[in-house]
Amino acid sequence: MQRHNTTERRTVTVELRLPERTVRLEVPTDEYLLYSVSEQLPGYHWPKACEQGWCLACAARLIEGMVDHSDAVMYFPEDAAAGFVLLCTARPLTNLILEHHPRQTRRQMFQHRLDHRLPARRYPALLHRRGPRRGSSSHSVVNGC
Numbered sequence: 001m002q003r004h005n006t007t008e009r010r011t012v013t014v015e016l017r018l019p020e021r022t023v024r025l026e027v028p029t030d031e032y033l034l035y036s037v038s039e040q041l042p043g044y045h046w047p048k049a050c051e052q053g054w055c056l057a058c059a060a061r062l063i064e065g066m067v068d069h070s071d072a073v074m075y076f077p078e079d080a081a082a083g084f085v086l087l088c089t090a091r092p093l094t095n096l097i098l099e100h101h102p103r104q105t106r107r108q109m110f111q112h113r114l115d116h117r118l119p120a121r122r123y124p125a126l127l128h129r130r131g132p133r134r135g136s137s138s139h140s141v142v143n144g145c
């Protein structure tokens with residue numbers, strides 16, 4: 001009789017569609033997607049800020065599969081119905097197909113929240129802004145990046 005190791009971690013396959021490539025990753029079901037995926041793609045820039053599921057920085061599109069969002073501070077049924085996930089607080093329940101664009105996806109989810117009169121916070125507003133401030137005549141980089 002074969003014994004199963006009960007401490008063995010279950011993994012699922014994530015197909016991740018990025019702006020310039022598509023990758024397939026094996027990720028554990030007991031970790032939040034943001035960390036397990038970014039660990040395997042060290043060169044890819046993953047926007048993140050609150051890491052609690054409310055600022056929308058890490059938003060992605062769920063094309064196929066199911067995730068557990070029960071740890072997110074602010075995630076609504078309308079978000080799930082529209083196919084948005086917050087990677088920082090989403091654990092995979094099944095194999096997934098995700099789509100992510102570092103600039104567009106967060107904006108799309110922000111607009112979706114506004115369209116449905118749901119709370120949306122543009123965060124962090126100033127950290128990614130470049131160029132002159134309103135009312136300023138000088139050209140400066142706000143955060144030095």
Ligand code: FES
Binds near residue numbers: 052056058087
């Ligand atoms: S980092 Fe804020 S919602 Fe994910």
